Each structure stands twice: as C-alpha cells, then as structure tokens.
Amino acid sequence: MTQAVISRNDGPVAWIKLNRPERLNAMNRQLVDELAAALAKAEAQVDTRVIILHGEGRAFCSGDDLKDLDAQTVSEPATQAWVEAIQNVTLQIMQSRKIVIAAVHGWCxxxxxxxxxxxxxxxxxxxxxxxFPEVTYGLFVTGGVTALLTKQVGPQVAKELMILGERHDAAKAVEVGIAWKLVAEAELLNEARKLALTIAERPASAVSDIKHAINEGFHSSLADAMALETKATVSGFMSPEAQARAKEF
Incomplete structure (x- = not known):
C-alpha cells in the first residue's frame, strides 16, 4: 500500500507531506491516521523544533475524498470516529510544543x-x-474554526466564508488574514524552510511557551491569560539560556 503521508527530518525541521497526488491529496482514513502518526512522531523528537506540513503534486489537499466518504459514514459510530480522527489532528497541531508551518499550494x-x-x-x-464547501453540502466545519477564524477575521467575514462557501484566490487569503504570507509557488518550500530555520534559532522553551499562551488566549479570560504569562515569564527569567541571551543583547 502506498503511503498517504511521508515524513522526513532535516536538522531541526520535520517535513510532513500529504501523498495522494492522484486524488489531490484528498482526506481518507488512511491519510488522516498516517498524518496523526507523523505528527506524533515529530512531537516526540527532541531535536525537532519546527514541523512543515505540505502536499505532493498539484494541491495541498482537496478536502474529504468524496469517493471514500461512504466508507467513513456507514453508521453513526463510524461517522463519529471519522470526525473525531479529523479533530484529533487539530488538537495535535494546536497543542504541539513545536511550531507548525503550513506550506499551501493548489487546492486547499x-x-x-x-x-x-x-x-x-x-x-x-x-x-x-x-x-469552505461544508455548509453548501449541508455539513459542518471542523478544526475549531467557528471560534478560531471568527476571532481572527470577525463574525461577518467568518459567516461570509463559511455560509456562502465561495472559491477564493491566494490574495483573498492574505486580505482576510487566513494566509500569513504570499509567495511564488516555485519558492514555497524554500520560504517555508527559511522561516523554520529562523524559528529554530529561538530558545525552544520560550517559543513553545508563547505558542501555548497565545493559543490558550483565544478562549481564556484576561486573568487566565495573565496567569499563563506569569508562569511562562518566571520560567523564562529562571532560564540560564534566556539570562545569557538578554545580557548579550
């Protein structure tokens, strides 16, 4: 059986590639399970600082593989397991101690x-x-985006994108804040690598702590956010590496 996800290490960077190019890397159970395994492996590697997620062929990923959808939704328990598997990848990405970069091309x-x-x-x-095709199909979104995207782009834009389900180009992704940066396709993976190596130069614990605090801050109160900041800041001040860097600066 051909691997649906291929991973490799390059110094502090773990590359995870979706590998069903004949189906535009569409999501089936094999791909989701192998992606979860690849993310778990990268998480366990102490020397890995950054994960780059990208797609083989002409697309990043074209969403659910509609040809395989019947196999995932043959019963309510099967459907529940399928959706939970998809949601588990979200938790792995957002709760990871590594920085995760999406290098997106073609259909996403x-x-x-x-x-x-x-x-x-x-x-x-x-x-x-x-x-977002889900509402057009009578389905629903995943990935926590009803909270995450609403806070990033505002409720009006979030409703526009999810309810109308219109197709957009890369410039629109930058305009609304879904994309951080727009690059030429030929330079995509090189730009992702340069960003990853820049991040890897920062102290690991500080980067992990700031990611955790920011992600938790989406949902927390001011008091919760300040408590997280206090804990992480104390940890930073107590770090010999951080003290040495601050003195050098």
Whole structure:
C-alpha cells in the first residue's frame, strides 16, 4: 500500500507531506491516521523544533475524498470516529510544543483548510485556491474554526466564508488574514524552510511557551491569560539560556 503521508527530518525541521497526488491529496482514513502518526512522531523528537506540513503534486489537499466518504459514514459510530480522527489532528497541531508551518499550494479545501488555519504560520503559494464547501453540502466545519477564524477575521467575514462557501484566490487569503504570507509557488518550500530555520534559532522553551499562551488566549479570560504569562515569564527569567541571551543583547 502506498503511503498517504511521508515524513522526513532535516536538522531541526520535520517535513510532513500529504501523498495522494492522484486524488489531490484528498482526506481518507488512511491519510488522516498516517498524518496523526507523523505528527506524533515529530512531537516526540527532541531535536525537532519546527514541523512543515505540505502536499505532493498539484494541491495541498482537496478536502474529504468524496469517493471514500461512504466508507467513513456507514453508521453513526463510524461517522463519529471519522470526525473525531479529523479533530484529533487539530488538537495535535494546536497543542504541539513545536511550531507548525503550513506550506499551501493548489487546492486547499474544507477540512484541509481548517488544518491550515490551525497551523502557527501559513504560507500560501500564488496559485492557491481555497474555500469552505461544508455548509453548501449541508455539513459542518471542523478544526475549531467557528471560534478560531471568527476571532481572527470577525463574525461577518467568518459567516461570509463559511455560509456562502465561495472559491477564493491566494490574495483573498492574505486580505482576510487566513494566509500569513504570499509567495511564488516555485519558492514555497524554500520560504517555508527559511522561516523554520529562523524559528529554530529561538530558545525552544520560550517559543513553545508563547505558542501555548497565545493559543490558550483565544478562549481564556484576561486573568487566565495573565496567569499563563506569569508562569511562562518566571520560567523564562529562571532560564540560564534566556539570562545569557538578554545580557548579550
């Protein structure tokens, strides 16, 4: 059986590639399970600082593989397990101690778009096309985007994107804040690597703590956010590496 997800290490960077190019990397159970395993493996590697998620062939990922959808939704328990598997990838990305970069090109649709939104940095190639098809089908979004995206772009834009489900180009992704940066397709993976190496130069604990605090801050009160900040700041001040860097600066 061909691997649906391929991973490799390059110094402090773990590359995770969606690998069903004949189906535009559409999501089936094999891909979701192998992606979860690859993320878990990268998380366990102490020397890995940054994960880059990208797609083989002409697309990042075209969303659910509609050809395989019957196999995932044959019963309510099967459907429950399928959705939970998709949601588990969101938790792995957002709760990871590593920074996760999405390097997106071609089609990025539905659940895959939601995974991209879960990532810490999102680089979009200039040929990217994206949309939320779920409501048009009578389905629903995943990835926590009803909370995450609403707070990023505001409720009006979030409703526009999810309810109307229109197809958009890469420039629109930058305009609304879904994409962090727009790059030429030919330079996408090189730009992702340069960003990853820049992040890897920062102290690991400080980067992990700030990611955790920011992600938790989406949902927390001011008091909760300040408590997280206090704990992480005390930890930073007590770090010999942080003290040495501050004195050098």
């Amino acid at each position: 649709v539905g659940g895959a778009l939601e995974w991209a939104i879960n990532c810490d940095f999102r680089l979009f190639a200039d040929n990217t096309r994206w949309f």
